[in-house]
Amino acid sequence: MASATGRTAGAALNTAQAAVVAGAGMAIAGAAAAAKITASAAGTMGEAAGAGGRGVRLAVTKTESVARQGLDTARALPRKAAWVGQVLTDLHERRHHRRAWAEHGHAYIEVRGLEGEDGRARELATGVPKALSRLRGVRWAEVNAVTGQVLVAFDERRLGLERLLETVRAVEKTYGTQEEDFPWSRATHPGDSAAIAAAAAELAADCVALTSAVAGKVFRLPALPHEARLAVALIEVEHGLRRWLKRRIGPIETDLMLSLVSAAAHGLSQGIASPAVDAVYRALLLAEVWERRKVWQRREAELCFRPESLPHEPRPRPPRPRHRPPGPVEKWSDRLGPIAPALAAIVFALTRSPGRAADAILAAAPKAAQYGRGGFASAAGWELARRGILPLNAAVFRRLDRISVIVIDSRVLCGERPRVLTADAEPGVEVAHVRQAATDVLAGLSRNDVGGAGAGPWRHGGIRLERGSGPDRGRLVVHEHDRRLGRVTVRAELAPLAAAVLDAAGSAGSTVVLTDEPSVAGLLPHADRILDAEDGLAGHVRRFQEAGEDVLVISAADEEALAAADAGVAITDACGGACWSADVVCGGDLAGVWRVLRTTAAARGVSERAVRLAQAGFALAALLMLVGGRHRPASFVLAPVHIAAAIAMTDGAIAGLRATRAAPPPPSIHLP
Incomplete structure (x- = not known):
C-alpha cells in the first residue's frame, strides 16, 4: 500500500513538473517570438515612413514576411515546449537527451561516444565531421572535444538542423555509440538554453x-x-x-x-x-x-x-x-x-x-x-557578461569565496611591444646611445617578431640588430653601419594595467604567485612568491591544492594549468583553443582580468x-x-x-x- 502510494505521489509530481516545465517553455518561446515580431514590425514601419511609395511597397512585403515568421513561430511553439520538457525531465544517472541547436549559420550538436579516450572516440571525432562536410551547404564541421559537440558551419537556406542530426545519428550507429548517454559532469555550454x-x-x-x-x-x-x-x-x-x-x-x-x-x-x-x-x-x-x-x-x-x-x-x-x-x-x-x-x-x-x-x-x-x-x-x-567576459562554467562565480592562492602566468602581464631591458656599450660608446638605437629598431616590431628563436637581423636606417651567438644568444647585438655599439636584452614591455591586476589580486587577501619572467622584474615586490619557470605550472597548481589551498590561475596559453585550477581565467590574446580549458574567458586586454580579481x-x-x-x-x-x-x-x-x-x-x-x-x-x- 505504501509502495503504491509512493508511486502515485511520484507520478503526480512528475506530471506536475512536466506541466510547469511545458508552460515555462511555451512562455519562453512565446515571449521571444513576440519580441522578435514586434522589433521586425517596428523596423518595417520606420522604413515605410521614411521612403514614401517605395516604402509602402516595402512595408507590405515585410509585413507579409513578419506574418509568415509569426505563423512559423506559432507552429514551433509546441515543439519548443516539448523540447523544454524533455530536457528538464531527463531524470537519470546519465543524461539521455541530446542537446542540439542552430543559430546564425552555426549548429551545435552533442555526439554520443566522444567522452572516452579510446580509439573508437578518436575515430568518431574524425568520422562525424567528414560525414557532415559531404552534405551540400556545409562549409565546414569540426568536433570540440572539450564540450563533446560537433560544430557545423552551414547554409541555413539549404540545410536544416534535422538533416544534420540524421547524419550524426548515422555515424554514431556505424561506430556503435547510438545508445550511449552524456555525463552530468560536463559544464553546460553557454549557448545552450x-x-x-x-x-x-x-x-x-x-x-x-x-x-x-x-x-x-x-x-x-x-x-x-x-x-x-x-x-x-x-x-x-x-x-x-x-x-x-x-x-x-x-x-x-x-x-x-x-x-x-x-x-x-x-x-x-x-x-x-x-x-x-x-x-x-x-x-x-x-x-x-x-x-x-x-x-x-x-x-x-x-x-x-x-x-x-x-x-x-x-x-x-x-x-x-x-x-x-x-x-x-x-x-x-x-x-x-x-x-x-x-x-x-x-x-x-x-x-x-x-x-x-x-x-x-x-x-x-x-x-x-x-x-x-x-x-x-x-x-x-550578469555584469561581467554585459562587459564581454564569457563564463564557460557559470559555477565558478560561486566558488570565488574559497580562493586562497592566485597564480598569474607572467606572460599575460606583458604587452605586444618589445622594449630594451638592459644595455651594455662598447668602449667609447654611451649606454644611452645604444639603448636609443635599439629602441628605434624595435619601434615597428612586436614581441613575437624578436622573441623566441627569431633569426633577424632587424634594421632601421643605418642601425642593425642581430642575435648574438654562444652564451650571448639571448641578447641582441647593436650595429651602426659597420660599427658595433653594444648589446641589449630585449623583453616585452609591461601591459598598462599589469600593476593594477597585481594590486587587485593582493586585495583579495590571497597569496599572489607569479611565474619567473624577466619582463616583470619590476613587479616582483607585488608578489608573495615566484615560481620556477622550468617546472610546469600545472604541477605547481596541484602542489598548492595538495597543501589545502584553493587555486585561481590566470593564463593565456597554459591549458593544462587552466584545467587543473579550481578557477581558471583565460585571456584570448594568444590562447587560441586553450581557452576551452578555462572557466572564464576574458578579452584581449587586462581590464576583464582586473574585474574578475575584484x-x-x-x-x-x-x-x-x-x-x-x-x-x-x-x-x-x-x-x-x-x-x-x-x-x-x-x-x-x-x-x-x-x-x-x-x-x-x-x-x-x-x-x-x-x-x-x-x-x-x-x-x-x-x-x-
Missing part, C-alpha cells in the same frame, strides 16, 4: 506558489499544515542527500525538482514570505543565464571562427589531490547538519508541538547564507556577512519557537529567517555590482 529554461520554470513555479498563497489567504481557503514543508527543509540541511540527487538526476534537474516541490509546499500551505524571496532570487538567476547566452552570441565568431580554433583532443580535468577546503557557507551548512535535528527534538520536548519541531528544521536551512552568495554570484556574473576580492566578505545574517536569523527564530507560544503562526516564527535571506541576497547583489562596475585605474607606463 537549458539553463534559461530551468531558471524560467523555477521562477514561474515561485510566482504560481506566491499567487496561490495570497489567494488562499484572501479567500480563506483551507491550507496544508506547514509540516508539509519539512521534507524540503530536510533536503536543504542534509547536503549529502542533495549531492546524491545530483548524481542520480543531474544538477539542473535536482535544483528544478527541489524548487518545484518547495514552491508547491509553500503555496499549498499558504506561506508567502518564502516564495516571494525565492522569486526574486530566481529572477537574478534568470538574468545571469540570459546574459551569459547573449555574451556567447557576441563572442561566438571570435572563439569559433574556423575549425582550427576548436580543441581536437579531450582535455579531462585531472583529479584533485584532495577535497576542496570548505568556504564560509559550507562551514556553516555543515555545522547546521547535526544542530537541526537536535533543535527540533528540544522544541518538541518543550512545546509538544510537531508544527514547532518542523519550524525548527525550516529555520535551520541555511537559506540566507546560500542566497547571499548566490545573489552576489548572479549579479557579478570580484574574487569581494566574494569572501559577502559570504561571511551572509553567514552572520543566517546565524542571526536562525537564533532569533529559535528563540521565537521557544517563547512565542504554540499558537503563533509559522509566518511569525520564521520571519527572521526570511528577512535574513532577503537582506543577505540584496547585500550580495549590490556587492557584486559594485565590484564589477568600478572603472579600472588609469593605465601606467612602466620604465625599465
Whole structure:
C-alpha cells in the first residue's frame, strides 16, 4: 500500500513538473517570438515612413514576411515546449537527451561516444565531421572535444538542423555509440538554453506558489499544515542527500525538482514570505543565464571562427589531490547538519508541538547564507557578461569565496611591444646611445617578431640588430653601419594595467604567485612568491591544492594549468583553443582580468556577512519557537529567517555590482 502510494505521489509530481516545465517553455518561446515580431514590425514601419511609395511597397512585403515568421513561430511553439520538457525531465544517472541547436549559420550538436579516450572516440571525432562536410551547404564541421559537440558551419537556406542530426545519428550507429548517454559532469555550454529554461520554470513555479498563497489567504481557503514543508527543509540541511540527487538526476534537474516541490509546499500551505524571496532570487538567476547566452552570441565568431580554433583532443580535468577546503557557507551548512535535528527534538520536548519541531528544521536551512552568495554570484556574473567576459562554467562565480592562492602566468602581464631591458656599450660608446638605437629598431616590431628563436637581423636606417651567438644568444647585438655599439636584452614591455591586476589580486587577501619572467622584474615586490619557470605550472597548481589551498590561475596559453585550477581565467590574446580549458574567458586586454580579481576580492566578505545574517536569523527564530507560544503562526516564527535571506541576497547583489562596475585605474607606463 505504501509502495503504491509512493508511486502515485511520484507520478503526480512528475506530471506536475512536466506541466510547469511545458508552460515555462511555451512562455519562453512565446515571449521571444513576440519580441522578435514586434522589433521586425517596428523596423518595417520606420522604413515605410521614411521612403514614401517605395516604402509602402516595402512595408507590405515585410509585413507579409513578419506574418509568415509569426505563423512559423506559432507552429514551433509546441515543439519548443516539448523540447523544454524533455530536457528538464531527463531524470537519470546519465543524461539521455541530446542537446542540439542552430543559430546564425552555426549548429551545435552533442555526439554520443566522444567522452572516452579510446580509439573508437578518436575515430568518431574524425568520422562525424567528414560525414557532415559531404552534405551540400556545409562549409565546414569540426568536433570540440572539450564540450563533446560537433560544430557545423552551414547554409541555413539549404540545410536544416534535422538533416544534420540524421547524419550524426548515422555515424554514431556505424561506430556503435547510438545508445550511449552524456555525463552530468560536463559544464553546460553557454549557448545552450537549458539553463534559461530551468531558471524560467523555477521562477514561474515561485510566482504560481506566491499567487496561490495570497489567494488562499484572501479567500480563506483551507491550507496544508506547514509540516508539509519539512521534507524540503530536510533536503536543504542534509547536503549529502542533495549531492546524491545530483548524481542520480543531474544538477539542473535536482535544483528544478527541489524548487518545484518547495514552491508547491509553500503555496499549498499558504506561506508567502518564502516564495516571494525565492522569486526574486530566481529572477537574478534568470538574468545571469540570459546574459551569459547573449555574451556567447557576441563572442561566438571570435572563439569559433574556423575549425582550427576548436580543441581536437579531450582535455579531462585531472583529479584533485584532495577535497576542496570548505568556504564560509559550507562551514556553516555543515555545522547546521547535526544542530537541526537536535533543535527540533528540544522544541518538541518543550512545546509538544510537531508544527514547532518542523519550524525548527525550516529555520535551520541555511537559506540566507546560500542566497547571499548566490545573489552576489548572479549579479557579478550578469555584469561581467554585459562587459564581454564569457563564463564557460557559470559555477565558478560561486566558488570565488574559497580562493586562497592566485597564480598569474607572467606572460599575460606583458604587452605586444618589445622594449630594451638592459644595455651594455662598447668602449667609447654611451649606454644611452645604444639603448636609443635599439629602441628605434624595435619601434615597428612586436614581441613575437624578436622573441623566441627569431633569426633577424632587424634594421632601421643605418642601425642593425642581430642575435648574438654562444652564451650571448639571448641578447641582441647593436650595429651602426659597420660599427658595433653594444648589446641589449630585449623583453616585452609591461601591459598598462599589469600593476593594477597585481594590486587587485593582493586585495583579495590571497597569496599572489607569479611565474619567473624577466619582463616583470619590476613587479616582483607585488608578489608573495615566484615560481620556477622550468617546472610546469600545472604541477605547481596541484602542489598548492595538495597543501589545502584553493587555486585561481590566470593564463593565456597554459591549458593544462587552466584545467587543473579550481578557477581558471583565460585571456584570448594568444590562447587560441586553450581557452576551452578555462572557466572564464576574458578579452584581449587586462581590464576583464582586473574585474574578475575584484570580484574574487569581494566574494569572501559577502559570504561571511551572509553567514552572520543566517546565524542571526536562525537564533532569533529559535528563540521565537521557544517563547512565542504554540499558537503563533509559522509566518511569525520564521520571519527572521526570511528577512535574513532577503537582506543577505540584496547585500550580495549590490556587492557584486559594485565590484564589477568600478572603472579600472588609469593605465601606467612602466620604465625599465
